[in-house]
Amino acid sequence: MKEIVIGKDRFSVAELIGKGGEGKVYTIKERSRLAVKIYNSGLRAKREGKVRAMVGEGLAVKTDLVAYPGEVVTDISGNFLGFVMRLVSGYLPLHELYSPKSRQRHFPKSDYRFIVRAALNVARAVGKVHQTGCVIGDLNHSGVLVAQDATVALIDADSFQFSMNGKLYPCVVGVPDFTPPELHGKNLASVQRTIEHDNFGLAVAIFHLLFMGRHPYAGCYKGPDISIGEAIAQNRFAFSLTRQLATQTTPPPGALTLDMFPDAVARSFERAFGLTPSARPSALYWIHTLNALEGSLNRCSKVKTHYFPGVAGGCVWCKLTKSSGFDMFPDLTAVEPNIPSDARGTEQAIREILAFRFPTVADFLPTVATLRGASNALREARNGKRGRAFMGLLMMGGAIGGFVYAAPVWFLWIGLAIWGWVTFSDREVEAGPFLQAFKDADERVQRELNAFVQRNGMAEVIKVRGDLDTAIAAYKDHDKALNHAIMVMKSNREARQRQAYLDQFYIRHANISGIGPAKTATLISFGIETAADANRAAILRVPGFGEVMTDKLMAWRRGHESRFKYDRTPNAQDDADERALRRRFATEKAKLEATIRNGLGTLRNAKARLDALPTKARSDRALTDALATRAQAVYDLRELGVSIPASTVTLKVTPRPQPIIGMPSTPNCPRCGAPMRRRSGRYGQFWGCSNYPRCRGTRN
Numbered sequence: 001m002k003e004i005v006i007g008k009d010r011f012s013v014a015e016l017i018g019k020g021g022e023g024k025v026y027t028i029k030e031r032s033r034l035a036v037k038i039y040n041s042g043l044r045a046k047r048e049g050k051v052r053a054m055v056g057e058g059l060a061v062k063t064d065l066v067a068y069p070g071e072v073v074t075d076i077s078g079n080f081l082g083f084v085m086r087l088v089s090g091y092l093p094l095h096e097l098y099s100p101k102s103r104q105r106h107f108p109k110s111d112y113r114f115i116v117r118a119a120l121n122v123a124r125a126v127g128k129v130h131q132t133g134c135v136i137g138d139l140n141h142s143g144v145l146v147a148q149d150a151t152v153a154l155i156d157a158d159s160f161q162f163s164m165n166g167k168l169y170p171c172v173v174g175v176p177d178f179t180p181p182e183l184h185g186k187n188l189a190s191v192q193r194t195i196e197h198d199n200f201g202l203a204v205a206i207f208h209l210l211f212m213g214r215h216p217y218a219g220c221y222k223g224p225d226i227s228i229g230e231a232i233a234q235n236r237f238a239f240s241l242t243r244q245l246a247t248q249t250t251p252p253p254g255a256l257t258l259d260m261f262p263d264a265v266a267r268s269f270e271r272a273f274g275l276t277p278s279a280r281p282s283a284l285y286w287i288h289t290l291n292a293l294e295g296s297l298n299r300c301s302k303v304k305t306h307y308f309p310g311v312a313g314g315c316v317w318c319k320l321t322k323s324s325g326f327d328m329f330p331d332l333t334a335v336e337p338n339i340p341s342d343a344r345g346t347e348q349a350i351r352e353i354l355a356f357r358f359p360t361v362a363d364f365l366p367t368v369a370t371l372r373g374a375s376n377a378l379r380e381a382r383n384g385k386r387g388r389a390f391m392g393l394l395m396m397g398g399a400i401g402g403f404v405y406a407a408p409v410w411f412l413w414i415g416l417a418i419w420g421w422v423t424f425s426d427r428e429v430e431a432g433p434f435l436q437a438f439k440d441a442d443e444r445v446q447r448e449l450n451a452f453v454q455r456n457g458m459a460e461v462i463k464v465r466g467d468l469d470t471a472i473a474a475y476k477d478h479d480k481a482l483n484h485a486i487m488v489m490k491s492n493r494e495a496r497q498r499q500a501y502l503d504q505f506y507i508r509h510a511n512i513s514g515i516g517p518a519k520t521a522t523l524i525s526f527g528i529e530t531a532a533d534a535n536r537a538a539i540l541r542v543p544g545f546g547e548v549m550t551d552k553l554m555a556w557r558r559g560h561e562s563r564f565k566y567d568r569t570p571n572a573q574d575d576a577d578e579r580a581l582r583r584r585f586a587t588e589k590a591k592l593e594a595t596i597r598n599g600l601g602t603l604r605n606a607k608a609r610l611d612a613l614p615t616k617a618r619s620d621r622a623l624t625d626a627l628a629t630r631a632q633a634v635y636d637l638r639e640l641g642v643s644i645p646a647s648t649v650t651l652k653v654t655p656r657p658q659p660i661i662g663m664p665s666t667p668n669c670p671r672c673g674a675p676m677r678r679r680s681g682r683y684g685q686f687w688g689c690s691n692y693p694r695c696r697g698t699r700n
Contacts, residue, residue, distance in 0.1 A: 137171025139201030203272030
């Protein structure tokens with residue numbers, strides 16, 4: 001064990017807990033709550049003055065959110081080695097929280113409330129640094145740590161910009177993805193950092209958290225491919241709602257958007273990534289904004305672990321799950337498998353609903369008085385045709401006279417006779433305009449009936465009746481759908497095992513030539529986080545990834561995939577998956593039962609009003625006028641001997657289409673937007689574009 005000197009006392013370093021380009025971090029054998037950073041020998045002389053100044057300023061006692069240098073460490077000869085700092089134990093880098101799959105692995109119990117609270121605590125920690133008179137400078141995801149209770153700690157404090165007695169100790173490093181536009185292309189070692197620079201990095205960190213690992217500048221640019229650093233330098237905030245024409249950039253597919261958040265949050269990001277550095281929100285401003293966001297979160301009625309911004313108009317996580325098949329915040333709690341069910345009561349409710357005397361269209365449409373003649377339009381059409389027939393007869397008579405009295409020009413009389421015959425033959429009234437008149441009248445009846453139902457407060461009752469049909473059909477198909485889902489799950493067992501295996505290998509931890517932190521951030525922003533996400537079509541859609549980079553990523557995936565071994569033996573995961581599936585179906589069944597029973601109550605309460613509607617309909621002037629117009633159209637068609645088209649008037653309100661519970665909803669192709677189909681391939685089933693081979697879009 002290496003001996004170190006702290007003050008006048010000797011200690012021994014113990015476990016190595018971290019290392020980087022500057023040195024190594026150890027625990028201290030006799031001080032359980034402290035750690036020591038020992039610089040590499042070539043850096044000690046450059047770092048000594050700054051560390052001694054920070055220790056002399058007493059920064060370590062000003063806040064417990066930052067691992068500031070607390071004491072100077074030397075060797076037994078008094079030579080500078082490094083410093084003592086707070087031991088940050090049980091914390092993980094921020095990216096392990098905001099990257100979706102990593103979060104489910106390292107923070108399995110976190111929901112979106114946890115995410116917002118962590119973002120708020122990041123702002124608090126940055127605010128504390130500014131209160132101590134320091135500027136972070138190199139604010140990035142690896143220097144921010146988060147614990148299982150969402151508390152945050154900042155490390156690498158010895159790199160912060162600090163001044164003492166008129167001497168500036170600068171921050172000489174920076175991560176391009178967190179560096180503000182005005183510093184790109186500059187030598188960071190010679191730049192004096194400001195709080196405005198930190199405010200940019202803080203906004204990037206908060207954006208990463210709130211937007212599930214997306215980088216604010218990683219989007220789809222209409223021009224040639226550019227890196228995240230280039231997008232920052234050119235002020236191309238991909239998610240901007242106010243500068244879309246200027247940025248020429250849109251968010252990646254499947255990402256959250258600013259309009260899903262309260263105005264205060266959207267405005268804060270627009271300012272943070274706008275054109276004016278001084279307008280960037282401060283840490284204190286973010287604290288107030290995130291506090292308000294935390295209080296505005298709604299809980300999903302379907303998945304209890306889904307919390308979402310109230311202004312989003314619905315659960316954004318359910319929508320993303322439906323489109324991608326990946327649940328950002330799955331419900332992993334232990335739920336009783338035997339969810340209470342009332343099959344007997346539900347069946348009785350179904351019988352009563354099906355026997356319920358619901359008014360028909362005929363009940364609402366009163367009989368109009370018998371018509372006494374054709375319409376003016378038909379009479380005028382007939383008169384016109386009679387005139388043409390008479391004209392044709394005159395022309396043919398003239399032709400006959402011509403043959404008798406002027407035979408030498410017989411060819412003229414033949415032409416006149418043919419013309420007269422054609423004119424005489426066109427004496428039937430065309431049915432087309434009167435068929436159109438019937439269609440227009442029928443549509444008018446539908447509009448007036450809808451208005452009548454709406455005026456009398458029955459639209460919701462009619463909709464409930466339509467929704468009940470859908471719920472009853474889903475309820476009756478429940479067992480069939482469950483058996484089908486179990487069969488599909490078992491048939492995909494190998495594919496699921498392979499997916500789980502490949503999900504263990506994170507691109508962020510991979511060592512792939514040419515794919516550094518910036519390209520890794522871009523991949524994650526486009527939903528490629530692990531080896532399981534790496535497929536050729538998805539990678540080629542990421543800006544900056546052509547065939548060469550794609551081949552490297554696919555080779556990395558194949559390397560891990562080659563070591564996968566399928567375990568045919570039933571295991572605990574199989575039982576857990578089937579229990580979760582049955583729980584989900586039981587929950588859906590209970591919801592259907594509640595819908596059916598509540599719907600029956602609505603119908604019972606509305607029965608008296610429904611029974612009174614036919615009488616009201618007979619005195620409704622707008623409705624009776626529309627019926628009279630349609631009756632006239634029917635009379636005209638009968639006069640013409642034309643078949644009467646079927647009426648399209650209906651009382652049924654079309655319910656929203658709902659998939660059978662448990663059946664996978666059909667996603668749209670991420671490449672062309674067309675519906676996708678389940679296909680089988682070398683490694684199991686996957687979603688493939690219905691336009692294949694013209695479009696080769698796929699989704700796991």
